[in-house]
Amino acid sequence: MSLEQDLQLEQVQHLDLKNFTTVEIGTSVKKTVEKMRVENRHCAIIVDEGELVGIFTDRDILRKVVDARETWDLPIDDLMTSTPLTVQAKDRADMALALMDFKHFRNVPVLDDEGKVIGNLTHQAIIKYLSDRFPESVYNLPPNPEQATRQRIGA
Amino acid sequence: MSETIELTRKDFVSDQTVRWCPGCGDYAILAQMQKVLPELGIPREKFVFISGIGCSSRFPYYMNTYGIHSIHGRAPTLATGLKIANPNLSVWVITGDGDGLSIGGNHLLHVVRRNVDLNIILFNNRIYGLTKGQYSPTSLRGTKTKSSPLGTVEHSFNPTSVVIGAEATFVARTVDSHVQHMAEIFKRAAEHKGTSFVEVYQNCVIFNDGTWSYATDRNTKDENILMLEDGKPMIFGKDKDKGIRLSGYLEPEIVSLANVAEADLLYHNERAPSSLAYMLSRMRQPDFPEPIGVFRAVEEPIYEVGVMRQIDEAIKRRGKGDLRKLYHAADTWEVFPDAERGNGHQAGEDSPPPGEFDEAYPGVVFHEEGGLTPAKPSLLTDTLADLDPPPPLTAPVTISLAEAVARLKKSNVGFMALLDNNDKLVGVFTDGDVLAKVACQVEHLAEEKVKDYMTASVTTLTGQATIAQALHLMALHNFRHIPIVDSAGRVESVISFRSVVRYLGQNFSAGNGR
Numbered sequence: 273m274s275l276e277q278d279l280q281l282e283q284v285q286h287l288d289l290k291n292f293t294t295v296e297i298g299t300s301v302k303k304t305v306e307k308m309r310v311e312n313r314h315c316a317i318i319v320d321e322g323e324l325v326g327i328f329t330d331r332d333i334l335r336k337v338v339d340a341r342e343t344w345d346l347p348i349d350d351l352m353t354s355t356p357l358t359v360q361a362k363d364r365a366d367m368a369l370a371l372m373d374f375k376h377f378r379n380v381p382v383l384d385d386e387g388k389v390i391g392n393l394t395h396q397a398i399i400k401y402l403s404d405r406f407p408e409s410v411y412n413l414p415p416n417p418e419q420a421t422r423q424r425i426g427a
Numbered sequence: 428m429s430e431t432i433e434l435t436r437k438d439f440v441s442d443q444t445v446r447w448c449p450g451c452g453d454y455a456i457l458a459q460m461q462k463v464l465p466e467l468g469i470p471r472e473k474f475v476f477i478s479g480i481g482c483s484s485r486f487p488y489y490m491n492t493y494g495i496h497s498i499h500g501r502a503p504t505l506a507t508g509l510k511i512a513n514p515n516l517s518v519w520v521i522t523g524d525g526d527g528l529s530i531g532g533n534h535l536l537h538v539v540r541r542n543v544d545l546n547i548i549l550f551n552n553r554i555y556g557l558t559k560g561q562y563s564p565t566s567l568r569g570t571k572t573k574s575s576p577l578g579t580v581e582h583s584f585n586p587t588s589v590v591i592g593a594e595a596t597f598v599a600r601t602v603d604s605h606v607q608h609m610a611e612i613f614k615r616a617a618e619h620k621g622t623s624f625v626e627v628y629q630n631c632v633i634f635n636d637g638t639w640s641y642a643t644d645r646n647t648k649d650e651n652i653l654m655l656e657d658g659k660p661m662i663f664g665k666d667k668d669k670g671i672r673l674s675g676y677l678e679p680e681i682v683s684l685a686n687v688a689e690a691d692l693l694y695h696n697e698r699a700p701s702s703l704a705y706m707l708s709r710m711r712q713p714d715f716p717e718p719i720g721v722f723r724a725v726e727e728p729i730y731e732v733g734v735m736r737q738i739d740e741a742i743k744r745r746g747k748g749d750l751r752k753l754y755h756a757a758d759t760w761e762v763f764p765d766a767e768r769g770n771g772h773q774a775g776e777d778s779p780p781p782g783e784f785d786e787a788y789p790g791v792v793f794h795e796e797g798g799l800t801p802a803k804p805s806l807l808t809d810t811l812a813d814l815d816p817p818p819p820l821t822a823p824v825t826i827s828l829a830e831a832v833a834r835l836k837k838s839n840v841g842f843m844a845l846l847d848n849n850d851k852l853v854g855v856f857t858d859g860d861v862l863a864k865v866a867c868q869v870e871h872l873a874e875e876k877v878k879d880y881m882t883a884s885v886t887t888l889t890g891q892a893t894i895a896q897a898l899h900l901m902a903l904h905n906f907r908h909i910p911i912v913d914s915a916g917r918v919e920s921v922i923s924f925r926s927v928v929r930y931l932g933q934n935f936s937a938g939n940g941r
């Protein structure tokens with residue numbers, strides 16, 4: 273089966289979507305950045321009583337926060353991207369990928385039937401999906417390219 | 428004042444050429460080990476890798492740690508001795524199904540039974556790889572190999588069952604292609620006090636390709652694998668719609684979650700009596716999904732602790748011993764070499780010169796050059812240069828932090844290569860660095876230098892590296908960009924995850940990938 277066909281049959285919810293942190297609306301920018309740093313996530317999903325209201329990413333940090341001290345104590349609502357584009361858990365993976373590619377999105381929140389956030393579609397999810405699909409070619413490699421050999425050794 | 432040195436994966440990569448067949452599962456295990464060790468907070472000089480004989484047993488050469496490539500099946504023995512002599516070491520035994528369960532079966536049982544505080548990783552490829560494909564104790568009944576042309580007649584060993592029978596205090600199983608899972612299991616094994624036993628399903632692409640395909644194929648693995656999680660109900664299936672329940676006679680059965688409540692399923696408990704772990708180890712394809720994860724983890728007295736305590740007590744009671752006196756206390760006699768008595772083998776006559784001894788092992792023949800087919804085309808052969816990657820944003824390493832941030836913003840990218848005055852790459856500065864070290868922490872960016880905030884230890888590739896290699900690093904480290912350098916260390920271009928994804932989308936049509 274080709275990769276395209278595979279991705280058509282795959283649902284978004286089956287990708288590895290754990291790459292995000294959740295922050296309540298009203299949290300300060302500083303606290304949000306801190307939480308992202310501690311949890312090592314590039315994206316915060318902003319919720320209001322569990323409902324998605326926005327996202328805030330490392331891109332936003334670079335563009336709006338890092339060199340603007342005055343923003344640090346603002347509530348995250350002021351800087352987040354409100355009502356971001358989302359995809360559904362059962363959506364086709366290829367459609368979601370096309371969306372990311374076309375719009376240059378690096379994070380797309382994933383919602384279940386009831387509108388609750390179940391994950392975040394990121395580069396890491398795609399890299400992991402691709403690597404898992406070709407495990408022998410990707411995982412089974414020497415630490416450095418020049419350390420490979422074509423001659424197998426005996427004991 | 429003692430100083431802690433931050434270790435990285437690179438610190439554990441040795442300079443030895445890795446001599447496994449292209450596509451061998453051993454590579455994935457090596458990569459995860461090199462990734463996990465720096466995270467354990469143990470100084471590098473405290474690690475020792477001890478192996479027996481086999482393809483898998485070449486592992487210590489590739490780890491930049493202390494290591495012993497020892498005698499067939501005897502790695503547990505050397506490891507036990509070493510651990511008693513120096514209990515501060517982190518000792519890892521690397522063995523194969525042949526090494527650990529045929530010739531070394533006895534040694535494996537006893538190290539486990541003694542609960543010496545060390546970690547055993549058994550690479551199970553259900554075959555003798557090094558000697559070119561004879562059946563091993565884990566080959567399934569009926570397997571046809573060079574040494575069983577009509578199929579094996581005997582029952583095979585199940586490594587986890589065997590060590591649970593020997594009362595192992597930590598038993599786990601993982602799969603070469605489930606790399607994150609493998610990393611977690613290695614960490615758990617390292618943390619366990621006592622013998623940790625980990626079975627890794629490892630694919631031998633040459634002599635037993637696909638023996639674990641039911642557990643690795645992305646279309647079937649979720650149905651065929653049960654992820655054990657302590658305290659959680661045993662649920663599996665791609666849509667998490669099936670579970671394991673106990674029927675009468677302590678037999679597991681598969682039930683559908685449509686009919687059975689979660690509370691009625693079997694819950695995993697790593698500290699349960701070993702009969703639970705044993706029952707789990709008996710669940711096999713095609714009747715059951717095969718459990719992976721930690722089967723059992725319990726605290727029991729540790730061998731070397733007990734031995735050392737006895738020695739201390741004996742010294743307290745009877746004083747320090749005198750080895751010389753002991754030697755001369757009882758009857759002693761001298762043994763002469765045969766040659767001196769004139770009735771034996773004369774050294775040097777027909778024995779091979781020492782350097783060639785290894786290759787004279789019965790049955791060990793080098794593969795003919797070119798006799799191997801690389802695992803798969805394109806990914807392994809197409810190079811990064813073929814992707815025609817663009818040049819990165821670059822800047823002198825001397826600029827201020829404010830300037831670096833401004834330039835990233837202006838170019839609207841998240842990656843910058845920093846160069847010295849010979850144009851050599853000395854670091855990278857990315858949106859990841861901004862998040863980790865700068866944002867909401869540094870107020871006066873203009874007063875800081877970017878070189879104090881960049882990532883100085885950069886993983887690079889050359890244009891001749893394969894696309895698979897780039898994907899490998901991206902998957903291993905979550906890198907989004909990898910700089911491409913020439914032989915003089917000058918950056919030529921940068922490869923981003925986006926270009927790799929594009930390439931895969933375009934090039935992998937029917938039958939091309941794996």
Ligand SMILES: Cc1ncc(C[n+]2csc(CCOP(=O)(O)OP(=O)(O)O)c2C)c(N)n1
Nearest residue numbers: 480481482483523524525526554555556557
């Ligand atoms: C004393 C002795 N007996 C037999 C051999 C031949 N021999 C070398 S490796 C090996 C088995 C290797 O199998 P395994 O441990 O599964 O390792 P793999 O190569 O599959 O990783 C055997 C029987 C030997 N080298 N020395």
Ligand code: SF4
Nearest residue numbers: 448451482556631632
């Ligand atoms: S013979 Fe098999 S186990 Fe040995 S290096 Fe080759 S693929 Fe790996």
